[in-house]
Amino acid sequence: MTLPPATRRDFFRHSAAGLIALPWINAGRTARLHADEPAVRDAAPVRKQLDIKTEKPLNAETPLSVLGERWITPLESFYVRCNGSIPTLNTRDFTLIVEGLVEQPLTLKVGELIERFPTVKTTATLTCAGNRRIEFAATTQKASGLQWVSGAMSNAEWQGVRLSDVLKRAGMKPGAKHVWFDGLDEVVEKTETISFGGSIPLDKALADTAVAPGALLATHMNGRVLLPEHGFPLRSVVPGFVGSRSVKWLGKITVSDRPSPNRFVASSYKIVTEETPAALDAVTPLYEQCLNSMITSPAEGAAVSGDRLTVKGFAMPAGHAGRSVKLVEVSTDNGQSWQPAKFTSPVRDFCWVLWSAEVALTPAATSLLVRATASNGETQPQSMPWNAKGYQYNAWHKVSVKRA
Ligand SMILES: Nc1nc2c(c(=O)[nH]1)N[C@H]1C(S)=C(S)[C@@H](COP(=O)(O)O)O[C@H]1N2
Ligand SMILES: [Mo]
Secondary structure (H helix, E strand, C coil): CCCCCCCCHHHHHHHCCCCCCCCCCCCCCCCCCCCCHHHHHHHCCCCCCCCEEECCCCCCCCCHHCCCCCCCCCCHHEEEEEECCCCCCCCCCCCCCEEEEEECEEECCHHHHHHHHCCEEEEEEEEEECCCHHHHHHHHCCCCCCCCCCEEEEEEEEEEEEHHHHHHHHEEECCCCCCEEEECCCCCCCCEECCCCEEEEHHCCCCCCCCCCCCCCEEECCECCCCCCHCCCCCCEECEEEEHHHHEEEEEEEECCCCCCHHHHHHCCCCCCCCCCCHHHHCCCCCCCCCCCEEEECCEEEEEEEEEEEEEEECCCCCCCCEEEEEEEEEECCCCCCCEEEECCCCCCCCEEEEEEECCCCEEEEEEEEEHHHHHCCECCCCCCCCCCCCCCCCEEEEEECCC
16 A cells, blocks of 8 residues: 655654554655654653663563563563663664665665655564573573573564665675674673674565565654664664564664674574684574463462463464464473463464463462474474573473462
């Protein structure tokens, strides 16, 4: 559907009110964002209701009970993962650079992106690759990194323009194979200050499907302009990929023949059993999220009564197009038998699905387990091998219960 050109004010009035029902927007030649626009004022902070892990940099996760309540996570409950500062940016000065193996390097204001490329919306679940890391400590050995419990995961409706449209406008040169993302934040390392960087294969950037772009350059989240902590005014959102490839405060896109040398690609986000340069060099970066599921209700340690119990939670497919969660099962006898759950939300590629199960409970039951099985037959493992950086923990999730 193509709509008549909207005025800049109209566009932002709609966006500020969260009323964007327009699949395609051509905002007209003069569209520019300025500091006094409602869209910029709309970036004012939301009071977050999260469990804070660290204040500086800001890292905060969503309580499990809250995650299970809504398919789309409200902004106040969307987890935050920052490796460095939250830069203070305004749309008047902000420019996105597109360079590298392209015929025509581009510099674009946010207003120009919105004006020159079709607007798309997609729902995608972001997961930090280190989510559930704390369970390595409980089952094998502590892994390095923030000890996320289970709430470094949230689902939002994102709006922006397709990365593929921007890349096609720039024109790819022969040899182009990877797309680098550079953030405008400052991450203080031992001997230097760097910016956070991500990288995705060009194939993924161009893999637009009917439900989702391969990657989105997002300006809005849940119908509102991005919040400062989520990357205002522009971030990449890579549906199905680990959260670290969705780079916030996105200042530069570089097309290259190889993955980014940024340390968040070259040495973080790799599955290794020892953190030596040789071991890290030998493996490719993590891209796709893994199959996972969790129980959000009852809560850990809850008192339960009776012989029937309602158990709720979410399940996440691995991040490949066309891969969905086919089956979610709950066990009340330590995995000897399993009872199926029903889906209670939309089922979409790159999104979690909410589920609910009415299970029979014997007097002897002391725990609940969940596992998901995907459309390709993959099932979550009962236990999982340790890795030094503690990524992609996806063994059966367990909640202990006691008799009321
Ligand atoms: N510029 C920048 N982008 C970033 C990060 C960061 O520290 N800096 N953290 C990444 C990681 S590790 C994750 S899991 C997601 C989290 O996105 P959110 O904070 O919007 O939930 O952002 C990614 N993008
Ligand atoms: Mo992350």
